[in-house]
Amino acid sequence: MTFRANMGVxxxxxxxxxxAYGVRLVRERIAHLPAGSVITDPFSGTGTTPLAAAELGxxxxxxxxxxxxxxxxxxxxxxxxxxxxxxxxxxxxQVASLALATDRxxxxxxxxxxxxEKWWSVGNLHALKVLRAAIDSYGDSxxxxxxxxxxxxxxARSNAAFNHQSMSFKDPSGEGLVFDVSEVEATVxxxxxxxxxxxxxAQFDLSGEGExxxxxxxxxxxxxKEADLVLTxxxxxxxxxxxxxxxxxxxWLGYLDIASDAGDLDWRAIGGTWGTxxxxxxxxxxxxxxxxxxxxxxxxxxxxxxxxxxxPLLATYVHKYHHDMxxxxxxxxxxxxxxxxxxxxxxxxxxxxxxxxxxxxxADMLKALGFENVEIETIRKRNSNKALFEYDVRGVRM
Ligand SMILES: C[S@@+](CC[C@H](N)C(=O)[O-])C[C@H]1O[C@@H](n2cnc3c(N)ncnc32)[C@H](O)[C@@H]1O
Numbered sequence: 598m599t600f601r602a603n604m605g606v607x608x609x610x611x612x613x614x615x616x617a618y619g620v621r622l623v624r625e626r627i628a629h630l631p632a633g634s635v636i637t638d639p640f641s642g643t644g645t646t647p648l649a650a651a652e653l654g655x656x657x658x659x660x661x662x663x664x665x666x667x668x669x670x671x672x673x674x675x676x677x678x679x680x681x682x683x684x685x686x687x688x689x690x691q692v693a694s695l696a697l698a699t700d701r702x703x704x705x706x707x708x709x710x711x712x713x714e715k716w717w718s719v720g721n722l723h724a725l726k727v728l729r730a731a732i733d734s735y736g737d738s739x740x741x742x743x744x745x746x747x748x749x750x751x752x753a754r755s756n757a758a759f760n761h762q763s764m765s766f767k768d769p770s771g772e773g774l775v776f777d778v779s780e781v782e783a784t785v786x787x788x789x790x791x792x793x794x795x796x797x798x799a800q801f802d803l804s805g806e807g808e809x810x811x812x813x814x815x816x817x818x819x820x821x822k823e824a825d826l827v828l829t830x831x832x833x834x835x836x837x838x839x840x841x842x843x844x845x846x847x848x849w850l851g852y853l854d855i856a857s858d859a860g861d862l863d864w865r866a867i868g869g870t871w872g873t874x875x876x877x878x879x880x881x882x883x884x885x886x887x888x889x890x891x892x893x894x895x896x897x898x899x900x901x902x903x904x905x906x907x908x909p910l911l912a913t914y915v916h917k918y919h920h921d922m923x924x925x926x927x928x929x930x931x932x933x934x935x936x937x938x939x940x941x942x943x944x945x946x947x948x949x950x951x952x953x954x955x956x957x958x959x960a961d962m963l964k965a966l967g968f969e970n971v972e973i974e975t976i977r978k979r980n981s982n983k984a985l986f987e988y989d990v991r992g993v994r995m
Contacts, residue, residue, distance in 0.1 A: 607798040608673045611745050614643045615842055618830040618942050622976075623649040626828050626940055626989075630655065632805075637824035639814035639929055640831045640867075642839070644670030647807035654804040658821045660812045662865050665843055665852040667811045672741040674807025677799045681738045688739040689746070689792040692731040696785045699727040701776055706730065708848035711856065716845065720780030721754045728788055729849060742799060746792035748846045753791070754784045755845070813865060815924035818932035827929060827939040832868035834918045834946045834955050839863075840871045867921040870914065878913050887923035888965035889958045896951055903949040911948050919958055926962045933994040939968065941990045944979055956988035968992030 609620045623646055627636055632654035638646035641659030643666065650657025651674050661667055699705075705726040707713065717725060728750070732743045810820060832839070840847070840863045847853040853862075860872030870878075887893070897912035904911050933939060946953045956973050963971045971992040979985040 607801060608648055609645060611673060611795060611798070612643060612669060612748055612846070614839065615837075618645060620645055620649050622942065623828065624653070627653060627655065627826065630825060634825040635822050635934075637818075637821060637827045637929075637932060638829045639818070639827065639925065640829045641666055641670050641809055642830070644673045644807070644809060646828055647809060648673050648803075651803040651805040651807040656805060656822065657807045658810070658824070659808075660810045660814050660818070660821070662811070662813055663839065663843070663852075663862065664811055665847045665850060666839075667809050668741075668850070668852075669745075670807070670809035672745055674803065674809065675741070675799075676802055677738075677742075682742075682796050682799060685739040685742045685792070685796055688735050689743055689789065689796075692728060692735075692743065693785050693789050695731045696724055696727040696788070697782065701781075703727070709854060709856075710845060710848040714774070716755050716757055717751075718756070718777065718780055719774060720777040721784050723776065724781040724784035724788075725751055725754070725849070728785070742795050743792060744850060745795045746788055747849070749791040749795070750784060750788045751845060751849055753787050754780075757845075815867070815921055815928060817928055821932060823932060823934045823937070825934055825937045827933055827937070828942075829940075830942040831922070831925075832866065832918075833944045834868060834915060834953050835944070836868070836870045836914065838869055838871035838874075839866060840869065867925070868914075868918050875910070878910055878917065881913055881917055883916070883920050885920065885924065887920055887962065889919060889923075889961050892958065892961070893919055896953055899951045900948045903951065908949070915948065915953055919955070919962075922955075922959070923962055926959075926966055930966050930968075930994065935994055938991060938993045939963065942976070942987065943990060944985060944987045947982070947984050952984060956986075956990050959990040960992075963990070963992040967995060969995045 627650060634655045636646060636650040636655050636657050638659040641647065641661035644659060647657030647659045647670060657674065659670060701723055707722065707726050710716065713722065728747060732740055732747060735743065840859045844853065844859065853859055857873060860874050863869030863871035864874040864877050893916055897915050900915060901908040901912035941959055943955050943959055945955050960971050960973055969992065974989045976987045976989055979987055
């Protein structure tokens with residue numbers, strides 16, 4: 598693989614998150630910075646920003662509430678020695694042989710993912726279980742890259758279509774209920790192939806550094822350096838749940854065990870609405886006032902009036918989202934150098950045809966905090982809905 602090709606995809610392609618913003622946009626936004634700059638992403642996701650920053654010789658720091666994404670981000674920004682990569686290749690071969698040799702009746706751990714038989718056929722599930730057990734017998738360094746390959750494998754061999762947020766399943770034909778040894782072989786072959794791909798992209802070392810922190814971006818940023826640039830794609834106001842999409846990885850890698858954990862984690866995520874996070878909204882009350890409360894009240898009154906039974910809940914959702922973002926902006930201000938900038942890539946949304954202009958409200962909140970040169974650039978139209986756009990909301994800390 599050439600350096601150019603690696604710069605195009607490489608580690609960035611390890612695992613995708615549907616709403617992940619493009620590495621191209623990140624590179625464009627940081628191109629003007631001198632090497633060694635500090636770039637912070639308070640909503641790390643799959644770690645696109647810290648990885649792109651580290652590739653270009655900067656310090657990329659990021660924060661996320663989701664421990665699985667912390668693990669993934671750290672695996673993506675690590676410097677791997679040649680020795681570690683060789684150990685990983687050896688370990689991968691042993692794991693594959695063991696997986697092929699393990700008896701189908703072996704008593705193995707499987708995740709408590711709801712209706713797991715919909716996700717994988719009997720043969721594929723058996724192969725994933727033996728791969729999982731074998732990978733777990735290794736220490737962190739070979740295990741991390743094997744885990745990335747494992748995640749890629751479980752998607753490649755699943756009945757679920759991962760290319761869409763709604764995650765549809767192939768019609769179960771009945772054949773998947775019978776143990777088919779060729780599926781075990783195919784799953785193990787997929788793992789071997791994916792591991793080779795992951796190891797190859799890990800070979801290209803990063804000229805800068807990446808640091809990924811577990812934390813809540815509404816609270817302080819004590820453990821990170823002040824940024825020259827804060828660049829991020831925060832959650833949108835669209836009830837999209839990251840946990841929902843990440844569930845299969847999180848269960849298989851041990852980051853989720855019982856369904857209520859997913860709801861608890863999503864409640865801590867800004868804009869989260871998975872499971873119990875929705876019912877908790879019913880009794881939510883604001884902790885702080887925001888400078889845009891009046892504007893929020895005008896729009897949420899319309900949503901509450903026109904949304905029927907769900908109207909009041911969605912009105913609260915929109916209020917809480919911006920309340921949480923206000924807490925975030927207040928906290929991030931002190932983590933930006935004087936003269937440094939912020940750049941939020943955010944979309945607006947609509948509820949019952951009423952626009953929630955998150956981009957304008959972001960700009961208002963930044964201005965209220967004393968940011969200067971606050972401006973909104975329209976980046977693109979988002980989809981077939983004529984009203985939806987993606988914006989870059991920027992400002993400079995004074
Ligand atoms: C749109 S995604 C970021 C996508 C990322 N730019 C990428 O390319 O993968 C938003 C992220 O914010 C995280 N998040 C939500 N609430 C948070 C909070 N309070 N503190 C830190 N991270 C949070 C979510 O877990 C999710 O990973």
